[in-house]
Amino acid sequence: MTGLYAAFPPDLAPGNVSAAQTALSDIELLHSISVSLIGEQDREALYGKIVDAAVFITGSQFGTMQLLCTPEHGAGHGGELQLLYAHGLPAEAVGFWHYVSPAAYSSCTLALKLGQRAIIPDFEQWADIAGTEDLLAFRRTGIRSAQTTPLMSRDGHLLGMISTHWNKPHHPSERDLRLLDILARQAADLLERTIAEEALREVEEQQRQTAARLRELNETLEQRVAERTAELMQAEEKLRQSQKMEAVGQLTGGLAHDFNNLLTSISGALELMNRRIGQGRLSEVDRYMVAAQSAAKRAASLTHRLLAFSRRQTLEPHATNVNTLMYGMAELIQRTAGPGIVVETLGSSELWPAFVDKSQLENALLNLCLNARDAMPDGGRITLETTNQWMNREAARGIDLPEGDYLCVSVRDTGTGMSPDVMAHVFEPFFTTKPIGQGTGLGLSMIYGFAQQSGGQVQIQSTVGEGTQVSIYLPRHHVEASQDEHDPADESVAASQLGETLLLVDDEPTVRMLLADVLGELGYTVIEAADSVAGLKLLRSDVHIDLLVTDVGLPGGMNGRQLAEAGLQLRPQLKTLFITGYAESAVFGGGQLEDGMHVLTKPFAVDALGGRVRELLAK
Ligand SMILES: Nc1ncnc2c1ncn2[C@@H]1O[C@H](COP(=O)(O)OP(=O)(O)OP(=O)(O)O)[C@@H](O)[C@H]1O
Numbered sequence: 001m002t003g004l005y006a007a008f009p010p011d012l013a014p015g016n017v018s019a020a021q022t023a024l025s026d027i028e029l030l031h032s033i034s035v036s037l038i039g040e041q042d043r044e045a046l047y048g049k050i051v052d053a054a055v056f057i058t059g060s061q062f063g064t065m066q067l068l069c070t071p072e073h074g075a076g077h078g079g080e081l082q083l084l085y086a087h088g089l090p091a092e093a094v095g096f097w098h099y100v101s102p103a104a105y106s107s108c109t110l111a112l113k114l115g116q117r118a119i120i121p122d123f124e125q126w127a128d129i130a131g132t133e134d135l136l137a138f139r140r141t142g143i144r145s146a147q148t149t150p151l152m153s154r155d156g157h158l159l160g161m162i163s164t165h166w167n168k169p170h171h172p173s174e175r176d177l178r179l180l181d182i183l184a185r186q187a188a189d190l191l192e193r194t195i196a197e198e199a200l201r202e203v204e205e206q207q208r209q210t211a212a213r214l215r216e217l218n219e220t221l222e223q224r225v226a227e228r229t230a231e232l233m234q235a236e237e238k239l240r241q242s243q244k245m246e247a248v249g250q251l252t253g254g255l256a257h258d259f260n261n262l263l264t265s266i267s268g269a270l271e272l273m274n275r276r277i278g279q280g281r282l283s284e285v286d287r288y289m290v291a292a293q294s295a296a297k298r299a300a301s302l303t304h305r306l307l308a309f310s311r312r313q314t315l316e317p318h319a320t321n322v323n324t325l326m327y328g329m330a331e332l333i334q335r336t337a338g339p340g341i342v343v344e345t346l347g348s349s350e351l352w353p354a355f356v357d358k359s360q361l362e363n364a365l366l367n368l369c370l371n372a373r374d375a376m377p378d379g380g381r382i383t384l385e386t387t388n389q390w391m392n393r394e395a396a397r398g399i400d401l402p403e404g405d406y407l408c409v410s411v412r413d414t415g416t417g418m419s420p421d422v423m424a425h426v427f428e429p430f431f432t433t434k435p436i437g438q439g440t441g442l443g444l445s446m447i448y449g450f451a452q453q454s455g456g457q458v459q460i461q462s463t464v465g466e467g468t469q470v471s472i473y474l475p476r477h478h479v480e481a482s483q484d485e486h487d488p489a490d491e492s493v494a495a496s497q498l499g500e501t502l503l504l505v506d507d508e509p510t511v512r513m514l515l516a517d518v519l520g521e522l523g524y525t526v527i528e529a530a531d532s533v534a535g536l537k538l539l540r541s542d543v544h545i546d547l548l549v550t551d552v553g554l555p556g557g558m559n560g561r562q563l564a565e566a567g568l569q570l571r572p573q574l575k576t577l578f579i580t581g582y583a584e585s586a587v588f589g590g591g592q593l594e595d596g597m598h599v600l601t602k603p604f605a606v607d608a609l610g611g612r613v614r615e616l617l618a619k
């Protein structure tokens with residue numbers, strides 16, 4: 001205020017001078033106002049000067065300047081009039097009129113409605129405002145009359161309002177209004193400029209913030225990537241863990257179920273045998289024996305398949321011509337598949353040999369053909385095919401193998417195919433879609449484990465409604481496959497002729513007793529030892545020993561293999577037959593055995609033991 005009065009000397013104030021002087025002094029007044037406004041750089045101070053000038057021109061007690069909020073006003077005041085500056089208003093009034101809604105009663109809302117200046121010479125006489133809160137507010141403030149002059153931009157839109165208010169009924173004079181118009185013109189220009197500046201500042205501020213944020217993002221990018229990656233890995237690990245637990249649950253459940261059935265058969269049969277023997281009904285014992293044996297055989301095959309899946313079975317790999325093996329199975333497969341299914345074998349000429357356990361490979365192919373048969377209840381075609389495949393790094397990585405030469409043996413059918421959902425689970429042990437009693441769900445899981453243990457891989461391609469192809473990849477073996485390997489199982493059990501002596505080492509008394517009985521019955525002299533210490537002692541002695549038959553897992557500080565090696569040092573001609581369950585297969589470090597060492601996997605038929613011993617002694 002004081003600044004303005006200093007700028008506009010009292011002697012220039014209206015009323016003290018003649019008309020000509022008045023016109024001249026009005027021009028001077030406007031000029032001094034204009035100069036004062038133009039020189040003002042501070043926004044708030046500028047608004048104050050504009051309002052004070054309006055108050056000065058109109059001789060009012062109060063004055064305000066308002067900004068029309070744009071529709072996109074952040075705090076939701078779009079369309080309302082925001083108070084920029086007030087002259088003479090008490091704090092309560094400033095609060096009340098801080099934002100004025102277009103629906104309120106006031107000279108400024110009237111001007112807003114009319115789109116031009118509004119004058120209220122006496123609020124008490126204005127019918128519209130009677131009885132409203134707004135009138136009470138004017139009364140409290142001591143306002144009786146008001147005028148509002150719109151502030152228009154150069155392109156004709158409303159920017160805000162400039163109002164003056166008197167404490168008495170009052171109508172501003174023509175001269176006051178003329179001067180106000182001129183002031184409003186300049187005020188509008190200045191307001192437009194400050195609005196534009198404000199907008200620019202906001203944009204600049206946003207840009208600055210964006211740039212700062214970007215810089216910060218860049219600086220922390222690496223860290224965030226690392227964090228995110230760690231999070232993802234953790235989530236993935238959790239998922240894998242839960243999948244693993246699910247698989248383990250499925251596995252143990254399936255295993256318990258199958259073994260319970262088999263144990264029931266075996267123990268039931270033994271109990272009945274016992275009873276019949278007690279009753280002297282010896283002729284009836286035989287059928288229970290057969291039942292118990294067949295259940296035990298099934299249990300053995302179950303553990304075999306499980307061990308195959310866990311890649312812990314003891315493999316006896318040999319250089320193998322897979323074509324010969326495949327052709328040799330064709331008839332068996334055709335018989336198993338039945339007349340509705342055509343079986344064809346396509347062997348690649350010049351097929352590379354593989355180093356593989358033959359009987360396991362046969363087993364695998366047979367399982368695949370059974371799956372194929374089951375997928376073609378209305379008949380179809382099974383194609384067995386062998387091919388050589390050279391795989392570069394990329395192709396090999398696609399099926400999780402190192403780069404190199406592989407031979408592929410595949411079984412293709414024209415059956416139902418599998419949905420991706422089924423495909424995702426087929427390698428899980430006990431996963432089967434077949435009715436209870438028809439599938440154990442171990443076929444493919446066993447093949448998977450076998451292929452991996454053999455250094456290869458299994459791949460499945462399947463389309464629902466078209467068929468399935470399962471391919472087993474085996475690494476190429478660089479030695480000629482022997483053409484005429486004989487199968488020890490074919491050999492008939494001949495009794496010992498020379499009364500050879502066997503050293504039998506096994507810590508399990510029942511097993512040792514059974515083995516000793518069987519071998520003794522075959523005519524061999526059997527010396528027994530319960531651990532490696534006792535075994536080694538005998539090997540050190542001058543007792544004649546033709547063959548060492550030993551368990552692999554042994555108490556006494558040495559395992560079976562170490563015992564055999566020590567024996568070989570003492571007796572260079574010593575031959576060894578290992579008898580092993582799965583866990584010990586690691587002892588053989590990938591199945592490579594020294595000359596004179598052989599393996600028989602538990603459980604085995606008594607005949608097989610005899611055959612193996614005979615074979616070794618004959619060599
Ligand atoms: N050639 C195929 N065509 C369609 N589905 C197949 C084929 N081979 C396997 N499957 C699906 O995969 C499942 C698992 O096969 P897998 O050989 O592991 O067990 P299974 O055949 O059910 O039982 P088994 O232990 O007697 O082999 C099958 O139940 C079947 O749903």
Ligand SMILES: [Mg+2]
Pocket residue numbers: 367370371439442443444
């Ligand atoms: Mg199967």
